[in-house]
Amino acid sequence: MQPIVIPLDPPLRHAGGEIHELVLAEPEAQKMFMAWRAIESGANPESSAIFARDLVAKSSGLAESAVNDIPLSIMLTGAERLSDAIAAEVEGFELDESETEFVFPAPVTVGNIEYTSLSLREPTSGEAIKANSHLRNSQGPASQLKYQMALVSLVTGVPSPNVHRFPVTIVMKAARAIEVFSMAGRQTGAS
Known part of the structure; x- marks a missing residue:
């Protein structure tokens, strides 16, 4: 950006x-x-x-x-x-349902780790419940972003403190793509 x-x-x-x-x-x-x-x-x-x-x-x-x-x-x-x-x-971001890799427009460095992409998949029910717990008391923008950060961390395995340091659009796009996997699985019975 x-x-x-x-x-x-x-x-x-x-x-x-x-x-x-x-x-x-x-x-x-x-x-x-x-x-x-x-x-x-x-x-x-x-x-x-x-x-x-x-x-x-x-x-x-x-x-x-x-x-x-x-x-x-x-x-x-x-x-x-x-x-x-x-x-x-x-x-404006869309990730094709058949793609499981979200490639960053530019590398993101957190500490001594450089991230260039994230492997995405549909969340498990436990991961979804844990991420959704951030929406329990509020649906405001901060709670939505907290949910997105948790979802990305849980699904990708990237530690939460590192996800928190990603550019906000990376987190929001990755969460959006993960949610697409969930919706596609519901429509087809597969994930």
Whole structure:
């Protein structure tokens, strides 16, 4: 996913320097989860501002003190554009039911491990129940992403802490593909 660049005019003055543009990169899944927690139980002006601030902070690499100085309208615009770009990339993704390998557009390095793909399959009933437990109390965006991270980890065998560090679109696409396997199995009686 390409970074989103928002010019800051006038530049943001912070810590003796100037920031001329806000550059938002795709966040890790866990960072997106943390931002979405602000609006999990319902959006209101305060929770929307907290979500935008958290997402911009986690996606820009700027210090929280600098992010707190960004005008609210720019922060809300940045969070909205980044969220829309993530949604558009995931919505357009399809993995053919006959494919069991999800190849990443670029390698993902977590610690000293480089991931280039994930082997996918239909989840077992135990894996599905365990992943779905994250949706027990809420169907909000944070709970949905927590479910997706758990599903990907359980089905692929990649440790949860590593899945949490994957780019959010990788996790969402892999979960979407795993769900397609489940639906295909229901329709045909095979998996």
